[in-house]
Amino acid sequence: MGKRWLVGLVAAIAVVCMAGAGFSAFTAQAAVYGTANSATMDLQITDSATFGCFYFYNVPGAPGSIAVTGENAELTALTVVASNMTPSTYCYIGIALENTGSVAVNVSVALETAGAGGMCVADEVSCYGVFTYSGIGSDGTIYWVGAPNYGTPTYSNANFVTLSPGGTYIDYIGVDLPPGSTDASPASATFTVLYTATPGVPTGTPEGVFSGVPGA
Numbered sequence: 001m002g003k004r005w006l007v008g009l010v011a012a013i014a015v016v017c018m019a020g021a022g023f024s025a026f027t028a029q030a031a032v033y034g035t036a037n038s039a040t041m042d043l044q045i046t047d048s049a050t051f052g053c054f055y056f057y058n059v060p061g062a063p064g065s066i067a068v069t070g071e072n073a074e075l076t077a078l079t080v081v082a083s084n085m086t087p088s089t090y091c092y093i094g095i096a097l098e099n100t101g102s103v104a105v106n107v108s109v110a111l112e113t114a115g116a117g118g119m120c121v122a123d124e125v126s127c128y129g130v131f132t133y134s135g136i137g138s139d140g141t142i143y144w145v146g147a148p149n150y151g152t153p154t155y156s157n158a159n160f161v162t163l164s165p166g167g168t169y170i171d172y173i174g175v176d177l178p179p180g181s182t183d184a185s186p187a188s189a190t191f192t193v194l195y196t197a198t199p200g201v202p203t204g205t206p207e208g209v210f211s212g213v214p215g216a
Helices: 003-026
Strands: 043-055 065-071 077-083 091-098 105-113 127-130 156-163 168-176 191-200
Touching: 043 065, 043 077, 043 191, 065 091, 077 091, 077 168, 091 156, 105 127, 127 191, 156 168, 168 191
Parallel strands: none
Antiparallel strands: 043 091, 065 077, 077 191, 091 168, 105 156, 105 191, 127 168
């Protein structure tokens, strides 16, 4: 009786060991080593140029001046001052934006006004109007009819352009003083234009899709 019990115990242990070996083989893992480079998203203002001040309808010799007075540390915002403006004057500058990162970016623009008598609203003349080629203002421009303006100016424009890595965009920033303005306070206009970037639309298509059971 004791001998038969011993033989049975040895057989049971053998079965367990075989089952354990099979389970271990089934769950074996293979390690794959590699590297991944992180993407960088970066937009910067790389240059600016002053074009000066003019009277409406291209009459030369307009008084006034315009200048960039500061940029933020990230080089994505600049502060502009237009000084000594008189009614019917407009001044403008140009700036260059560059995608200095490694992925495509969508670029947006927003306007921050400072002080009283800021950006004009409909039928207001004691104010100044700001416009950019990228879409601040009313359809990118402040329109005047006689003294008052018409339309509803905008203060931001989202995703107005997508830049590939290394791509550039030239924006124009201007300020107008309405022809009928009798208020001297907007004669000096100070405002900040801010550009922001979000990931752009990826290009290309996936090369393959996993399906089924590996090794099947």
